[in-house]
Amino acid sequence: MKQDELGTEDLIRQRLRSLRVSRGLSLDALGARCHLTPSTISRIETGHRRLAFDQLVPLARALGTSIDALVEPAGDDDVVIRPEPQHAAGLTTWLLSPERALPGITVAKMRIGTDRPREPAERRVHPGREWFLVLSGTVRLELGDRVLLVRAGEAASFSTMVPHAVLAHEGTVEVLSIFDVDGERTHLHEG
Known part of the structure; x- marks a missing residue:
């Protein structure tokens, strides 16, 4: 049974x-x-x-x-996550961590298009660290004075006290990201 x-x-x-x-x-x-x-x-x-x-x-x-x-109940609602996509210009985000996840940690899948509008001041600085895994495409990671290309299957982890931007490079890119509280506030709750 x-x-x-x-x-x-x-x-x-x-x-x-x-x-x-x-x-x-x-x-x-x-x-x-x-x-x-x-x-x-x-x-x-x-x-x-x-x-x-x-x-x-x-x-x-x-x-x-x-x-x-x-x-605790044996249902699947606390196990299976059914994310709803959130759309913004050139960016689609699926929150993959339940509300009762580890405190201060948010997991998200993000699809970044080359059509995402970019402001000159887009490079962000905030306390903490970020991590992402490239699922498909190539990410252009602008980190301080450096520009790094992170390809599918590769991951990046960096201090967010360095001015940074995660952008699509030559086509749409999908990443799996882990944010701390400051990263979530900065990157997922813009404007």
């Missing part, structure tokens, strides 16, 4: 047993850690005893997890 076909209690029971087995703990060893009898743990895992919060807390602690992890 798939996890999404299980009821919440059955899912919690399955998670408890899976965690116990994956950690190599017998019923006796887990019981000693959480001060429950091995038969109580067995009945909880098999559904012959109802789940009680006062038992889940010590079980979760003994298994090195949290109550939240034991009871």
Whole structure:
């Protein structure tokens, strides 16, 4: 039976047993850690005893997890990301990191066209670091006084305290970017 076909209690029971087995703990060893009898743990895992919060807390602690992890839904909404494209002149962006991602980190796929308008003052400076992987095309990375061509399959990482611009070179380019908070604010929330 798939996890999404299980009821919440059955899912919690399955998670408890899976965690116990994956950690190599017998019923006796887990019981000693959480001060429950091995038969109580067995009945909880098999559904012959109802789940009680006062038992889940010590079980979760003994298994090195949290109550939240034991009871979280099994749906795919927290796993599969279905980004909606955001369009601006010459730039399309898909946010790939969920709102509950690592704090301060944003992952985005960006398609940069050669038709993207460019202002002379486009080179940005802000605290932090940026990283990108070129998925297709060639990026023209203007970094201080240097101009670097970064091709498909290559990545770049740099301090954003250096004036920088990421541009398409001789055709549309697609990149996978990781921004910190300052990079997201500067590059994804322009104007």
